[in-house]
Amino acid sequence: xxxxxxxxxxxxxxxxxxxxxxxxxxxxxxxxxxxxxxxxxxxxxxxxxxxxxxxxxxxxxxxxxxxxxxxxxxxxxxxxxxxxxxxxxxxxxxxxxxxxxxxxxxxxxxxxxxxxxxxxxxxxxxxxxxxxxxxxxxxxxxxx
Numbered sequence: 001x002x003x004x005x006x007x008x009x010x011x012x013x014x015x016x017x018x019x020x021x022x023x024x025x026x027x028x029x030x031x032x033x034x035x036x037x038x039x040x041x042x043x044x045x046x047x048x049x050x051x052x053x054x055x056x057x058x059x060x061x062x063x064x065x066x067x068x069x070x071x072x073x074x075x076x077x078x079x080x081x082x083x084x085x086x087x088x089x090x091x092x093x094x095x096x097x098x099x100x101x102x103x104x105x106x107x108x109x110x111x112x113x114x115x116x117x118x119x120x121x122x123x124x125x126x127x128x129x130x131x132x133x134x135x136x137x138x139x140x141x142x143x144x
Contacts, residue, residue: 008033009045016049018058034059040094040141041080048083056084062091066121069113077118082131089131091122097137 010033011017019032036042036059048057061082068075081092098104099111119135126133 004037005039006037008035009042011049013049016056018056044094054083054085058082064121064125066117069117079122091126091131091133092136094136097139
């Protein structure tokens with residue numbers, strides 16, 4: 001498996017970024033920086049930071065419990081972003097398309113099995129919290 005680009009992003013508009021869930025209700029930005037775990041996440045962080053339509057954004061804002069069928073136990077899933085746009089909340093997960101449809105490897109197939117349960121748990125969580133859940137891939141990352 002190839003190494004992924006990782007690091008911390010320093011927002012140009014720190015007043016829009018909120019590190020914690022509680023931060024979404026605060027007027028002052030948190031000092032902690034969002035960690036990106038892929039170049040796609042980094043690009044989406046920049047998009048959220050610089051797009052005037054994005055009112056607020058947060059990185060890995062929730063811990064959602066889901067059943068991991070590989071480990072055969074309950075685990076925690078941290079979706080990539082929560083953003084507020086036009087007054088609506090969106091919970092966003094960024095994944096390669098191969099980990100959602102048409103796997104290219106056994107690793108992708110394994111990720112699909114796990115992701116299916118993560119996404120079901122996230123959708124249930126979002127439905128009960130008035131949030132829209134979206135999975136973004138390389139095919140639709142620019143459509144949001």
